[in-house]
Amino acid sequence: xxxxxxxxxxxxxxxxxxxxxxxxxxxxxxxxxxxxxxxxxxxxxxxxxxxxxxxxxxxxxxxxxxxxxxxxxxxxxxxxxxxxxxxxxxxxxxxxxxxxxxxxxxxxxxxxxxxxxxxxxxxxxxxxxxxxxxxxxxxxxxxxxxxxxxxxxxxxxxxxxxxxxxxxxxxxxxxxxxxxxxxxxxxxxxxxxxxxxxxxxxxxxxxxxxxxxxxxxxxxxxxxxxxxxxxxxxxxxxxxxxxxxxxxxxxx
Amino acid sequence: xxxxxxxxxxxxxxxxxxxxxxxxxxxxxxxxxxxxxxxxxxxxxxxxxxxxxxxxxxxxxxxxxxxxxxxxxxxxxxxxxxxxxxxxxxxxxxxxxxxxxxxxxxxxxxxxxxxxxxxxxxxxxxxxxxxxxxxxxxxxxxxxxxxxxxxxxxxxxxxxxxxxxxxxxxxxxxxxxxxxxxxxxxxxxxxxxxxxxxxxxxxxxxxxxxxxxxxxxxxxxxxxxxxxxxxxxxxxxxxxxxxxxxxxxxxxxxxxxxxxxxxxxxxxxxxxxxxxxxxxxxxxxxxxxxxxxxxxxxxxxxxxxxxxxxxxxxxxxxxxxxxxxxxxxxxxxxxxxxxxxxxxxxxxxxxxxxxxxxxxxxxxxxxxxxxxxxxxxxxxxxxxxxxxxxxxxxxxxxxxxxxxxxxxxxxxxxxxxxxxxxxxxxxxxxxxxxxxxxxxxxxxxxxxxxxxxxxxxxxxxxxxxxxxxxxxxx
Numbered sequence: 001x002x003x004x005x006x007x008x009x010x011x012x013x014x015x016x017x018x019x020x021x022x023x024x025x026x027x028x029x030x031x032x033x034x035x036x037x038x039x040x041x042x043x044x045x046x047x048x049x050x051x052x053x054x055x056x057x058x059x060x061x062x063x064x065x066x067x068x069x070x071x072x073x074x075x076x077x078x079x080x081x082x083x084x085x086x087x088x089x090x091x092x093x094x095x096x097x098x099x100x101x102x103x104x105x106x107x108x109x110x111x112x113x114x115x116x117x118x119x120x121x122x123x124x125x126x127x128x129x130x131x132x133x134x135x136x137x138x139x140x141x142x143x144x145x146x147x148x149x150x151x152x153x154x155x156x157x158x159x160x161x162x163x164x165x166x167x168x169x170x171x172x173x174x175x176x177x178x179x180x181x182x183x184x185x186x187x188x189x190x191x192x193x194x195x196x197x198x199x200x201x202x203x204x205x206x207x208x209x210x211x212x213x214x215x216x217x218x219x220x221x222x223x224x225x226x227x228x229x230x231x232x233x234x235x236x237x238x239x240x241x242x243x244x245x246x247x248x249x250x251x252x
Numbered sequence: 253x254x255x256x257x258x259x260x261x262x263x264x265x266x267x268x269x270x271x272x273x274x275x276x277x278x279x280x281x282x283x284x285x286x287x288x289x290x291x292x293x294x295x296x297x298x299x300x301x302x303x304x305x306x307x308x309x310x311x312x313x314x315x316x317x318x319x320x321x322x323x324x325x326x327x328x329x330x331x332x333x334x335x336x337x338x339x340x341x342x343x344x345x346x347x348x349x350x351x352x353x354x355x356x357x358x359x360x361x362x363x364x365x366x367x368x369x370x371x372x373x374x375x376x377x378x379x380x381x382x383x384x385x386x387x388x389x390x391x392x393x394x395x396x397x398x399x400x401x402x403x404x405x406x407x408x409x410x411x412x413x414x415x416x417x418x419x420x421x422x423x424x425x426x427x428x429x430x431x432x433x434x435x436x437x438x439x440x441x442x443x444x445x446x447x448x449x450x451x452x453x454x455x456x457x458x459x460x461x462x463x464x465x466x467x468x469x470x471x472x473x474x475x476x477x478x479x480x481x482x483x484x485x486x487x488x489x490x491x492x493x494x495x496x497x498x499x500x501x502x503x504x505x506x507x508x509x510x511x512x513x514x515x516x517x518x519x520x521x522x523x524x525x526x527x528x529x530x531x532x533x534x535x536x537x538x539x540x541x542x543x544x545x546x547x548x549x550x551x552x553x554x555x556x557x558x559x560x561x562x563x564x565x566x567x568x569x570x571x572x573x574x575x576x577x578x579x580x581x582x583x584x585x586x587x588x589x590x591x592x593x594x595x596x597x598x599x600x601x602x603x604x605x606x607x608x609x610x611x612x613x614x615x616x617x618x619x620x621x622x623x624x625x626x627x628x629x630x631x632x633x634x635x636x637x638x639x640x641x642x643x644x645x646x647x648x649x650x651x652x653x654x655x656x657x658x659x660x661x662x663x664x665x666x667x668x669x670x671x672x673x674x675x676x677x678x679x680x681x682x683x684x685x686x687x688x689x690x691x692x693x694x695x696x697x698x699x700x701x702x703x704x705x706x707x708x709x710x711x712x713x714x715x716x717x718x719x720x721x722x723x724x725x726x
Contacts, residue, residue, distance in 0.1 A: 001335050006324075009336040009545065013317045013491070016553035028318050032496055033462060039499065064516065121533055135534050143447060159517040171533040172480040176473060194502035202498035205463045205525065212330065212465065212525020213479075213535060218517045221473040225389035225407055226415055226431045227276075228283045234388060234435055235442065236473025236520070 040203030043196035047188065052246075054157045054190040059244055061160035066219035066232070067242040074247050075104050082149075082182065083110055085241050089180055091146045093117040095138070098169030101151025101184045101249055119145070121169050142173040147180040148237070151249075153214075154200070155185045158193035161218040162242065167211045175217060181237035183217070186249035253368050253399060257585035257597060257606035264579035264612075273409045277577050280408070285571040287514020288622070295510060305507045306625040308500045309562040312461075312492075316552065319461040319494045320543065326464030330526030332539035336491075340546045344370040347453065347486055350540065351381045354484060356450040360442075362468070362475040363387040364455030365403055365565065366488045368587045369546055369600075372453065383453075384445050386474035391438050395422045401581035403588065404512050404567040409580060442474070452478035452536065456489035457564070458504055459541070462497040464525060466541065469509060471519045479524055485536040487524070491543045492552075492561040498523075504564060507624035512566040547600035556635045560595045562625045569619035569629060575612050584609060591619035591629045598636060604647050610636035670718070677712045684711040 047054065059069050070081045082105055086094075094111075096102045098121040107118050119141040129137060142148070150170070154163040162183045166172045175181050191197050197216075205212060221236030232238040256263075267273055292298045312319055320336070327334040337343035347370070351359060359376055361367065361383055373383040373394065385394040389406040393399065395418050400406030407415070415434050419425040425437045454475055458467040466487045468475045479485050495504060501523075509518050528535035551557045570576040570590025581589035585606070586597040591613060598606035610633045613619075619629040643651030651657075666672050687693060692708040695701065703709055 001333075005338070006336055009338055010317055010320065012338070012545065012549045013320065013552065016549040017314070017317060018553075019317060025318060025321070028315065029322070032315070032318075034497075036497075036499075061516075139447070139534070143443075161517060161521075166532055166535065168531050168533065172476070172535055176476050176480065194505060195499075198498040198501045201523075202463065205465070205498070210529040210531050212463075212523070212529070213532070214523045215476060216517070216521040217519070218521075219519055221471065222519055223388045223435060223472045224283075224513070225387070225392070225405060226434055227411055228279055228405070228408070229431050231432050231435050234439055234472035234474070235386070235446070235477055 036199070036203040036206050039199035043191055043199045046196065047191045050192070051188045051190065051248075054192060055185075055187055055244055055246065057157040058155050058160060058185070058190045061157060062155075062162075062219075062242055063160070065160035066222075067160060067162075067240050069242045069244060071244040071246060073245075075245065078184065078243050078245050079105055079110055081243055082184075085182060086111070086116075086147065089147060089239075091116055091180075093119065093141065093145045094147045094149060095119045095142045095145040095171075095174050095178060096149035097121065097151065097171065097174050099151045100251075101186060102149055104250070105149070105184070107149070117141075121171055138171060139173065142171065142177040145178040147182060148174040148176070148178040149182045149184070150175050151184050151186075152189060154197055155190045156192075156194060156197050156216070157190050159216075159218055161194075161197075161216045163197065164215045164217060165211050166213050166215075172213065172215075175215065176236050179233060179237055180239045180241070181217075182241045182243065184243045184245065186245045186247065188248045253371050253587055255586040255597065255601040255605060257601060257609060259585055260579075260583050260606075260608035260612060263585065264583040267580040267583055268578060272411065273580055274578070276409050276411060277580055280402075280571050280577055284404070284512070284514060284567070285622075288511050288568055288571065289514075291510035291514045291516060294516070295506065301503060301506060302624055302626055305503050305564075306562065308495060308503060309564070309625050312494050312496060313552070313558065313561045316491065316494065319496065320491065323459060323461040323464060323494060323541075323543075326460075326462060327526065327539075327541050328464075330464045330539075331529075332464065332526040332541055335540065335542045337542055337544045337546070340370045340544065343488060343542050343544045343546070344372055344375045346540075346542055347372060347488070348375050348379050348381070350484070350486065351376065351451055352379060354450065356381055356484070358382045358384060358445060358449045359451045359453055360384050360386050360445055360449040360474075360478050360482065361390070362452070362454040362470065362478040363390050363406070364453065364488060365400075365587050366455055366490055366544055367453060368400065369544070370488070372488075384442070384449070386442050386446070386472075386478060387470075388435060388438050388472060391442065392418065395419070399582065400587075401589075402567060402570065403565055409582075446477045446481050449482045451484040451486065452482040453486045453488065454478050456487045456493055456541075457508060458495050458501060459487075459489060459493050459543075460496075460498050460501065461494050464541075465498060466524045467501055467505070468522045468524070469505070469518045469520070470522070471513075471515075473520060476520055476522055479522060480535055483536055484538040484540070485524070485527075486540040486542065488542040488544060491545055491548055492563075508564045508566050511564075511568040511622070511624040550599050551596070554599075557595065557599060557632055559627055560592065560599075560632060562627055563592050563596070563623075564625060566624060568622040568624060569627075572618040572622035574614060574616065574618065579612065584612070591633070592627070595629065595632045595636065603636070603640070604649075607640055607647075607649065610640065674716060674718065677716060681712040681714070
């Protein structure tokens, strides 16, 4: 922005604060920003060491937030549960993310011969499109899809929150545009509270992570704007399901 | 938004006589207010959390100049645009010019009180850009061509039949008494807009200086839509909304959300770090953060009023306030109603026009108790009252009359002396007794008659409180 306008603005703030000199900028920078690494390490260690307790605590709070939860022992059981969820919904088309947690569900096999369209970022039918066309194509599919299926980056035990960080293969729309969202959480992904989540994210971003957009999703979309009566599914999904796998997410 | 703060008494009287709005206002107490208290008591160490939240806000406001510069560096490093707007017009011009230069036809908006300060909607319309509010309550308000009644629940003064009439009139929708169906009308209207809009404008509940992160709290998902679908995302917010690092977000989000709606956490919290990166599949290509002063530096420069900048805009003070719950949001005449509005609105607009606002409080302290960061609102209301009653040419006020000053001086002398006080009370009882019935006066004369317009006035009791206290403790 214009340097003059900026100086004018800052001078007004400085005057209001009664600053006489501003030579202490570097001192404050040194003093006010602590090293994010210890907080990150503690949070990650806690999440792994207490994984079983945390996933249990997470399940209870997620239910309070309005998630339908299903705890299963392994991936094959997770597929069965996903199959049941999709059976209960009149589902014609699905969008899903292209990430390990979702790929393990082997949706093509699960749904073969049932006449359900599955659209995944970067799947074969989009390979000859340029990036802009691909985005438009995916957007048009997400707009009419009945179900969106995602994994997650973290989950928060304190608040029953699923954390989705968009990245390559993970569109912002999958957990947002369809009326039904199914999220899959694996053992070891749950952190204790919002404190740990933001400590981790702070470290990741300060150390150069480029994925700065993050959604904390805690149950269905809701509104109480008419007569303070809670309704579900305004602009985001009104029907949300959570599959908890009591097994660590296998690395790709 | 053009302030109409001078009309406080007129609008308040209309609201008091509107039985429908009074019924809707009653629901505030049972709803937000009770749920806030429940959420607070369910939170581990809630009182410590409030203290911690307050210290974060104090630290940031005391070092605002420093954090604004840090924030700018971070936003620019993330590939975003950073703009400091001295007043609401400057901020609005920035957004309008940006929209014009990018050939924007429609703007989708997620609730932002700052954009109300800017009169952004009407300024966009004047330039042939269509603004669309996407929060359900704000959408209703926009269709009705009104201003928000409450900062969290903007359309709380309307019931379902009002909304049904409005949707039928403006959108041709079939009238329904089902709240879900009404929301469905808004959903389908707005869905197309989300997919077509060229620009999204949001507020920011907090802005993180270190990483240039905007944090947005929402329940409906419209905040996510506005930051995912259009090519351009503009966030506008007050300059005091900064926090140092992401570490502080956890405490402040808990305080804000649990105090605002009493929810344990809102359906969505979204953090945005700038435009999409090459690792993103979608999202806005352009990001702008507009930080606005618009009179906030006046609050900052007055040590008595600086505390008002700690506000996180949760609305708990209005839900707790016995005056707000009667006179409603429109009476306050500007963007921010209720107890905190009675401080912020006069200073940010013009105290001269808003002389009634600091007096629109019984000083009961419910707002102070409700505030998640313990802002001492009654103290600041008294400060503004003092400013007004000491007389000021700039404010076009005169100091209180010689009679009033003399009376108060005399009263303070008497009240400060137990013996004199006891004697005066007894004396007063003797004088008033012949005019009273069951220990109360029906009407006070002349200057004091306003007191008995809606209630009776008790005469001093036969046995004084001091005497009762003595007897009890004997």
